[in-house]
Amino acid sequence: MADNFVGRDMPGPLDQDAAGAVEQLEEILSAQPPILALPPVMSLRLGYPTRFFFDKHIAKSLELRRIHPATTLLDEIKGLAGHYLDEFRTNVQHTGTSMPQRESLGTIARNGLFKSRETGPRGVARYPAECTDLPRRISSRLFLFRESPEWCQFLLWGRIGREDEADPRLAVDEKHSLGFPVDQEWKLCVRNLPHLAPGLLPDLQELHSRSDLIGTWVVMTPSAKAESLITALDRATIPSNCNAGTKGFPVLPPSTRLDPPDSPEPVWPTILVLNEPPPSSGQKLPSAGAERSSEDVLPPTTRRPRSTAYDYGELTPESLVQLGWARAVETDSSVIVFTCGTLERIAIRHRKTQTLYLSDVIDITEIRHPPYLRLQVGLFVAVLKDALSRLHESEVVSPELRRSTRKRRAPEDDALGNQLKRRKTATGSSRTFERPQSAIKIAGSLDFMLLYMRYGMHDSPVPASFIRSAPCLVSSGDAEEITRPSVKRKYLREECVVVILGPQIGTGATGIAHKTSLEVFDAQGRTVTADIVVKIAFLAEQQQKMRHEFQVYRRLAAHKVKGVPEVYGIFDDLEGGAIMLLMSYCGTTLWDFRVDPMSYDLDTKASQRTRFLAILDAIHAAGVRHHDLRPLNLLLDDNGEAHIIDFDVAKLDPTEGGKRRERRALEDLLFDGVYPDPSFPSLPSTIASETDG
Numbered sequence: 229m230a231d232n233f234v235g236r237d238m239p240g241p242l243d244q245d246a247a248g249a250v251e252q253l254e255e256i257l258s259a260q261p262p263i264l265a266l267p268p269v270m271s272l273r274l275g276y277p278t279r280f281f282f283d284k285h286i287a288k289s290l291e292l293r294r295i296h297p298a299t300t301l302l303d304e305i306k307g308l309a310g311h312y313l314d315e316f317r318t319n320v321q322h323t324g325t326s327m328p329q330r331e332s333l334g335t336i337a338r339n340g341l342f343k344s345r346e347t348g349p350r351g352v353a354r355y356p357a358e359c360t361d362l363p364r365r366i367s368s369r370l371f372l373f374r375e376s377p378e379w380c381q382f383l384l385w386g387r388i389g390r391e392d393e394a395d396p397r398l399a400v401d402e403k404h405s406l407g408f409p410v411d412q413e414w415k416l417c418v419r420n421l422p423h424l425a426p427g428l429l430p431d432l433q434e435l436h437s438r439s440d441l442i443g444t445w446v447v448m449t450p451s452a453k454a455e456s457l458i459t460a461l462d463r464a465t466i467p468s469n470c471n472a473g474t475k476g477f478p479v480l481p482p483s484t485r486l487d488p489p490d491s492p493e494p495v496w497p498t499i500l501v502l503n504e505p506p507p508s509s510g511q512k513l514p515s516a517g518a519e520r521s522s523e524d525v526l527p528p529t530t531r532r533p534r535s536t537a538y539d540y541g542e543l544t545p546e547s548l549v550q551l552g553w554a555r556a557v558e559t560d561s562s563v564i565v566f567t568c569g570t571l572e573r574i575a576i577r578h579r580k581t582q583t584l585y586l587s588d589v590i591d592i593t594e595i596r597h598p599p600y601l602r603l604q605v606g607l608f609v610a611v612l613k614d615a616l617s618r619l620h621e622s623e624v625v626s627p628e629l630r631r632s633t634r635k636r637r638a639p640e641d642d643a644l645g646n647q648l649k650r651r652k653t654a655t656g657s658s659r660t661f662e663r664p665q666s667a668i669k670i671a672g673s674l675d676f677m678l679l680y681m682r683y684g685m686h687d688s689p690v691p692a693s694f695i696r697s698a699p700c701l702v703s704s705g706d707a708e709e710i711t712r713p714s715v716k717r718k719y720l721r722e723e724c725v726v727v728i729l730g731p732q733i734g735t736g737a738t739g740i741a742h743k744t745s746l747e748v749f750d751a752q753g754r755t756v757t758a759d760i761v762v763k764i765a766f767l768a769e770q771q772q773k774m775r776h777e778f779q780v781y782r783r784l785a786a787h788k789v790k791g792v793p794e795v796y797g798i799f800d801d802l803e804g805g806a807i808m809l810l811m812s813y814c815g816t817t818l819w820d821f822r823v824d825p826m827s828y829d830l831d832t833k834a835s836q837r838t839r840f841l842a843i844l845d846a847i848h849a850a851g852v853r854h855h856d857l858r859p860l861n862l863l864l865d866d867n868g869e870a871h872i873i874d875f876d877v878a879k880l881d882p883t884e885g886g887k888r889r890e891r892r893a894l895e896d897l898l899f900d901g902v903y904p905d906p907s908f909p910s911l912p913s914t915i916a917s918e919t920d921g
């Protein structure tokens with residue numbers, strides 16, 4: 229398990245004296261990394277992932293405003309590696325240390341080639357994951373475990389994010405970072421850390437609790453285009469406006485969010501040449517606090533022909549920088565590495581001046597001063613040092629800005645991925661959700677929606693415009709299918725449903741679920757609100773699943789089934805990319821109510837178990853089989869009322885035998901704690917067609 233990564237000494241030659249040890253280290257770090265070779269693939273698009281939807285909603289104070297060259301950055305990083313190697317040289321404690329084996333680099337490369345078995349960014353990511361194994365061991369030994377006789381693998385590198393798994397058709401993926409080993413409960417794995425430098429343990433624990441992803445790596449597959457993008461990054465211009473195209477919208481009251489500060493003692497002082505405030509974004513916003521704008525709301529004029537169409541943006545130097553920057557804001561990283569396995573650039577995000585400082589281009593297999601692996605040692609030390617030095621500065625930062633990425637992880641088979649294998653998560657908020665029917669009723673009759681994001685790094689400068697594409701099932705249970713209304717040139721404020729997305733509460737195969745506040749005006753002009761849940765789907769398959777799920781809810785609503793979410797419709801993003809299912813909040817999952825986090829025992833009362841079975845009977849009576857009954861889809865609300873959610877793989881008109889088997893499976897789950905591994909999403913077998921008898 230995760231513990232394996234800690235304290236695993238690499239077998240090495242006999243003890244060294246100080247000079248010999250350093251010499252051996254230098255030799256290891258001078259080795260040239262192998263050349264990356266990937267299996268050929270048919271077509272991969274070097275496009276901007278659909279996450280650009282979220283990037284349009286980054287708070288103004290966190291946006292990228294300026295790019296500046298940092299010609300001394302590589303020297304700074306090289307100097308840092310040198311400093312810690314010198315310290316190692318003078319530190320007598322290491323006598324008796326066995327060296328990590330240089331040969332391990334040899335085992336990953338044959339004839340100077342690193343052959344990745346996988347394709348796309350996954351294949352490229354294997355390269356740093358394995359080639360930087362030694363630099364990671366060495367940097368953690370030099371910086372964190374100064375007295376250790378071992379070269380343990382404490383720093384992990386990999387990809388996270390099952391919540392929006394890497395699109396296999398894309399040749400770029402920005403979700404890579406450093407991380408620490410964790411235990412089953414996602415706590416920093418502190419066993420076998422007796423040699424941690426004094427006083428560091430609480431800091432590491434705090435760092436891990438705030439952000440378990442350190443640094444941002446944007447990985448592209450190697451190609452002439454990827455190389456030209458990396459080369460041209462310093463010529464990228466900042467677009468004056470990359471927000472949604474809505475105009476005349478109401479502005480939310482100012483947020484109380486505090487943005488994280490930079491380190492008071494930057495690891496890269498010579499590169500920070502700018503001290504003046506960031507240039508303005510050039511965008512004119514309506515005056516703040518204009519809760520009720522006198523202007524009409526104007527939907528964007530440039531629209532995608534079909535809002536459900538999933539399309540990648542163009543990957544240009546501008547959008548590549550934007551991609552890395554947005555991810556760094558999300559993970560609160562100061563360092564962004566752009567790599568395509570052949571060329572690389574290191575960038576520093578300076579928060580105060582909203583500036584990205586860009587290093588010179590690094591030719592991975594050619595660079596000699598410093599050699600690539602030595603540069604990596606300095607880089608990893610720099611990333612850690614910066615993150616730790618910012619810890620005490622950012623104590624005041626609102627916990628809201630802490631990342632919401634510690635949700636369901638993508639288990640990839642690299643070191644970080646393996647330990648990140650995790651169930652989908654509900655935050656188990658104690659907040660009580662209200663659901664005044666008046667707000668829902670009014671919203672049910674409106675077709676135009678303004679979406680604001682307000683959580684973490686998001687504070688929409690401009691809301692996105694959405695149009696209804698499926699009806700509210702509460703206003704009319706047996707709602708007719710609606711054709712998407714045509715978009716009007718302008719809307720009065722009272723014609724708009726305002727939704728303000730809060731933090732994620734869970735993720736799954738269909739999309740990302742958020743706590744959301746819904747606001748509309750009533751007939752008297754008063755604002756009425758309701759707390760709801762919104763599930764967002766981006767990819768074409770997700771959207772298809774979501775529309776199927778809606779059809780299932782329609783059937784359930786027509787049969788007046790209680791104990792399932794109330795559904796308030798689907799809205800499509802006018803500028804493309806996303807569709808959203810609006811529904812009622814159903815509480816916390818049984819998984820989160822486990823008696824003991826280490827066990828699979830569920831904490832339910834007899835009456836709740838009976839109620840879950842009664843809900844399933846009603847679902848079956850309506851002619852629906854759920855096909856995915858797991859503790860993550862069984863919820864108890866604040867009043868202890870049972871709910872069954874997640875009908876994206878449900879089937880209509882199932883066989884009697886299928887229904888009986890599903891009921892027995894639910895009984896097993898509720899009474900005997902027998903259920904599928906919650907780490908994994910709906911298994912293909914559960915989606916299989918209804919052929920059973």
Ligand SMILES: Nc1ncnc2c1ncn2[C@@H]1O[C@H](COP(=O)(O)OP(=O)(O)OP(=O)(O)O)[C@@H](O)[C@H]1O
Binds near residue numbers: 815861
């Ligand atoms: N109406 C709701 N009320 C409360 N929490 C919800 C609601 N809908 C979704 N969630 C949370 O979000 C998580 C993911 O939602 P859901 O299961 O609907 O997504 P999915 O993409 O269909 O997942 P799966 O991969 O299991 O099919 C749930 O496990 C739950 O924690």
